[in-house]
Amino acid sequence: MDLRDLRYLLAVAEEGTLARAAVRLRVSASPLSRQIRLIEARLGLPVFARQGRRLTLTEAGARLLDRAREVLAAADQLAEHVRTELGEPPTRLAVGCVDAAVHTGLLATGLRAAEHTYPGLRTTVTLGHSPELIDRLRAGELDVALVHTPPPAADPNLVRTLVLQDPVALVIPAGHPAAHAPRPAALDGQAWITDQRAPAGIERFRAAARDAGFTPDIRYQAADLAVRVNLAAAGLGIAMLPARAVPALVPPALPVTVAPVPWLPLRIQVYTVTTRRPPRVVPAFTAGLTALPSPALPKTSRPGTTQAPSDLTRTPDDDG
Structure with missing residues (x-):
């Protein structure tokens, strides 16, 4: 197997069908199907269970893909290291975020800042829940995560910023x-x-x-x-x-x-979470994401909109 094989397997696993995976990989579906079967034959184990056009991971396939993600992340990090040694700009950014980071504009703000500093970035965005995103950051699959529930402040490997x-x-x-x-x-x-x-x-x-x-x-x-x-x-x-x-x-x-x-x-x-020595592109992404003041709600003419009195106070808490 080579890295291309691993990327093919990962694309099919994440997209669920050969057609969608082929679009993502910019190849034709028929050659991709043959390549997947060839990889399975070389491995000697079924990676996918086929249900019509839908492909789902077998238990062995799920374990294989967990390791494949680690290998691909390490390969990407090695490529980034070589670009750094050559003085070349970074070319990729992998961001994980909770959906609140999308709808509040945090994600777009960070991406615009990163693109401004490093034009032509190829960026992937993964939506998820805080614990899974932090796990993927630890595994090297993400460069930065936007989460509700951060790791402990004393974590030796990760840095969190509100x-x-x-x-x-x-x-x-x-x-x-x-x-x-x-x-x-x-x-x-x-x-x-x-x-x-x-x-x-x-x-x-x-x-x-x-x-x-x-x-x-x-x-x-x-x-x-x-x-x-x-x-x-x-x-x-x-x-x-x-x-x-x-x-x-x-x-x-x-x-x-x-x-x-x-x-x-x-x-x-929402917190940004990074490794203590993040890729060069991460500081560009996080530069504009300081502790933002909360805006006033927009005026609306909808019946029933009210301003309730402020009669309780409590220490702010995470959303979970």
Whole structure:
């Protein structure tokens, strides 16, 4: 096997079909299919189980691909080292991020800064949950990660920097009883939509709600912020967003009320996490990502939008 074989296997595993993998690799699907079968024959084990056009990893294939990612990451790092020795600019950047980093503009800000410093970068962006992104950063598959829950400050191998601390805003269905007065009494027992991948964040929300005087009925859990907004617009419950993400995710025509709740002391935090000796391109990416001030929510004419009084304080916490 050579590095090209490993990249073929990885592309098929991540894309799920030969057609999508072929587009990613810029090859034809038929030769790619033959190459995958040839690799499996040389290995003597089935890497993929075939279900129609869908290819899924076998248990042995999953173990193989875990090691293949490590090998490819090491090869990329070696190539970057050679470019550094030759005085050439970096050519690649691998970023992992939670979806809040996308919708709040952090990802785009970092990419623009990196592209400005090193024109022509080839960049890959991986969406995921904080623990898996940090694992991929440790394995060398990512150059930088934007996460909610960072590693411990005393971690000997990784460096974390807080770049966003945003208050939450409620997205309330139009006509909902709480739309005109999003206070604790109106929110008690109402249906809520939260992040399914953040059990610690859900528990912090329950605790903050209890302190504020209401009990949420968490009926729906969805990993993606945009999905949670759409469920709220369908009248299924109340969702929470980082305030900075409201302009990107809540268009004016959406049948919801957006309400700041300064009396609910929850904060959405995003950290950059890098290795202690990151690739040269990483400082360019992180240069513009200082601790950003939280913006005021945009004025809106939607019925029921209110400014709730600030009557509670609490130390900001991670989203999970």
